[in-house]
Amino acid sequence: MLSTRLIKRQIQSTKNIAKITKAMQMVSAAKMRKSQEAALVARPYAEAAVALLDNVTKTMTSRKEYPLAHRREVKKLCLVVITSDKGLCGGLNSNVLREAAAIIAENRDKEIGIITIGKKAEKYFRGNQNVIAVFEGMGDNIDLTRTLPVSRILMDDFVAEKYDQVIAVYTNFVSTLKQTVDVKNVLPVSRRSIKETVKEIGADMVETEKIKEDKTEYLFEPSPKEVLQKLLPSLVETQVFDIILESNASEHSARMVAMKNSTDNAKELLEDLKLTYNYARQGKITQEMTEISAGVAALE
Numbered sequence: 001m002l003s004t005r006l007i008k009r010q011i012q013s014t015k016n017i018a019k020i021t022k023a024m025q026m027v028s029a030a031k032m033r034k035s036q037e038a039a040l041v042a043r044p045y046a047e048a049a050v051a052l053l054d055n056v057t058k059t060m061t062s063r064k065e066y067p068l069a070h071r072r073e074v075k076k077l078c079l080v081v082i083t084s085d086k087g088l089c090g091g092l093n094s095n096v097l098r099e100a101a102a103i104i105a106e107n108r109d110k111e112i113g114i115i116t117i118g119k120k121a122e123k124y125f126r127g128n129q130n131v132i133a134v135f136e137g138m139g140d141n142i143d144l145t146r147t148l149p150v151s152r153i154l155m156d157d158f159v160a161e162k163y164d165q166v167i168a169v170y171t172n173f174v175s176t177l178k179q180t181v182d183v184k185n186v187l188p189v190s191r192r193s194i195k196e197t198v199k200e201i202g203a204d205m206v207e208t209e210k211i212k213e214d215k216t217e218y219l220f221e222p223s224p225k226e227v228l229q230k231l232l233p234s235l236v237e238t239q240v241f242d243i244i245l246e247s248n249a250s251e252h253s254a255r256m257v258a259m260k261n262s263t264d265n266a267k268e269l270l271e272d273l274k275l276t277y278n279y280a281r282q283g284k285i286t287q288e289m290t291e292i293s294a295g296v297a298a299l300e
Contacts, residue, residue: 035252076112080154085118147240147241170246184243
């Protein structure tokens with residue numbers, strides 16, 4: 001049996017670990033809420049943009065007139081893989097990387113370029129895949145200006161026909177206890193993918209309503225074509241921003257749950273250690289009493 005001194009050290013160490021995991025749980029909860037609120041703020045703009053997109057696309061004669069919406073045969077694929085910079089968030093990162101690896105395996109006949117967001121993705125793909133850009137430090141206090149460089153690279157490369165399709169692999173925030181790996185088409189722009197993005201924005205905080213089609217007819221100045229050419233880049237920027245926010249909220253939620261489980265496990269371990277300590281202490285007392293009794297008997 002372990003000595004009481006060693007058991008007391010283990011008890012103190014476990015208490016310290018429980019304090020740390022409890023603090024990390026509270027920090028992650030606050031960051032998760034902040035990411036949700038940031039996504040919710042963008043929702044009215046995204047809804048209005050989709051309504052406008054519905055109206056403007058009625059005048060679209062050909063997708064070739066709009067580079068960001070032009071569909072072509074996919075020979076070159078760009079994969080945006082979004083993970084966290086830090087660990088201690090359960091299987092969140094490994095699930096995203098596993099899905100990205102499966103997509104790469106399915107598209108071996110295509111030229112694939114990878115943009116990583118998060119240190120975990122960069123570390124995983126660096127050296128064995130064509131990593132064209134790396135972004136880090138987007139986990140806390142993120143706003144649209146910080147995600148614009150990602151959007152610009154995607155749009156510029158797509159318009160320059162360096163890639164025929166852009167796909168994002170990330171973790172979608174469903175609820176505090178549930179996050180799922182999602183694969184979303186970013187480019188070419190499609191009305192369906194934009195609508196799905198709008199429905200996801202703040203879906204856990206407000207009841208998501210069906211986006212109604214705006215049947216009002218508008219007159220556009222200078223022209224519907226120019227309006228749409230200005231609108232499409234903004235929609236891509238909003239979509240990329242929301243994808244990263246969803247990933248951030250998922251990361252903080254997964255870490256919060258992981259730290260809560262660690263705290264609970266530490267408490268259970270403390271109970272076991274205290275019980276073991278009491279047994280060891282009682283055994284030591286019994287042994288001492290036995291020795292005293294034996295000494296008294298010997299003197300008699």
